[in-house]
Amino acid sequence: MTKNKTLKFLLLSLLATSTLYAQQTLCYKENLTSISEIEYVNLDGGICKGEKNLQDMKNDSWIIDDVKISPNNGKYSFTYIFKKYNQQNVSSDNIDEKINKILAQRKIKAKQERKEKIRLAKLKRLTDGQTLYENKCASCHGIDGNTRTMHSKKLSELHEFDYFQKMKAYGVGAIKSPLAYQMESIAQFLSDKDITNIYLYLRTLKK
Ligand code: HEC
Structure with a gap:
């Protein structure tokens, strides 16, 4: 399986179990004198806790999964098992749509993160270049690269190829x-990366 397919499969099983998973609760009422009373009395136990009757449970989307009536000396005890689905059954189209949405969002996020990383790396190279230039070059070539030393052109105007070749x-x-x-005494201690970083900075000085 490709990475995306594996992910899709995982998400699918996750969504399926979370959307179809049924909650269950057991409520009861003991010793009712007539069967019809069960229609309005509050039930005990489970999530009913003596606060909810049958109608309340139905209003809360609970479905009666099973019911047991036990007569005892002319009285009646009821036991209900209620089930509830977290959501209506989700059609497979819908699940596919959700998965595609999640995948698309992940893709966008990964792309943004990559871009941000590149932006920060570029910024770092530029500031490294600036620091190097200001500490090691500006005293002779000028803070803005526009000072002509005895035999040199303005660095701010130097062509890229000439710059690298000369360095x-x-x-x-x-x-x-x-x-x-x-x-010589300066250039021999600069790495290729330093030289490039300085150039990146010099380029920003160009008019
Ligand atoms: C002590 C003064 C001094 C410093 C500091 C200095 N340079 Fe120079 N640079 C010179 C001189 C002098 C020349 C001309 C050398 C020659 O005659 O070849 C020159 C030439 C150059 C040239 C060739 C320019 C051309 O006309 O082709 C480049 C590129 C250059 N420097 C870059 C740098 C960079 C980048 C730094 C800092 C890392 C730096 N320089 C630091 C004095 C300096």
Whole structure:
């Protein structure tokens, strides 16, 4: 069975038992002098507790499942077994509809959770990038990425490809310009992820 089918099956059995499950209660009345009295006296026991008569029980959707009348010395004792279904029988269409609704809601919820997770992860990368930039880069390249150091373009205007290529090259000492050493000492300690995070932040500075 696929995951959804298994789930559907589980939900189906759950719904079926909860909707069709019958409640049961036993009420009685002892020593009535006439049989007709049972129509209006309150019954004892069960959920009747001396507070409900037959009509009350019927009004509460209880169905008489069984009744026993025991005569004793000209008096009558009654024992009733009442049953009640939590709901009217639910058609299978209805159950299917409910299951589909639950499944659809789960799907939507899972999708929202996934989206939120991605959003938070992106936000984290961006703030990590900002922290790195402000601590390690802004002193030379400007807080907004617009300062031109001696030999460098404005970082805020640098093309994505050039940025990554340069960062890699500085990191391995592949650029031989007079001031490259300033970049080397920084770039070699940055991970690929750091470099990307900084770029994500730089992109927000672009005009
Ligand atoms: C101490 C000053 C200093 C700091 C701090 C610094 N840089 Fe630089 N950066 C430079 C200099 C100087 C150059 C030009 C080097 C050269 O001549 O190749 C440069 C060049 C670059 C370039 C190439 C730009 C171009 O024109 O192609 C990039 C990209 C860059 N830096 C990114 C960064 C990042 C990201 C950080 C922070 C992690 C950083 N820099 C920190 C001084 C610095």
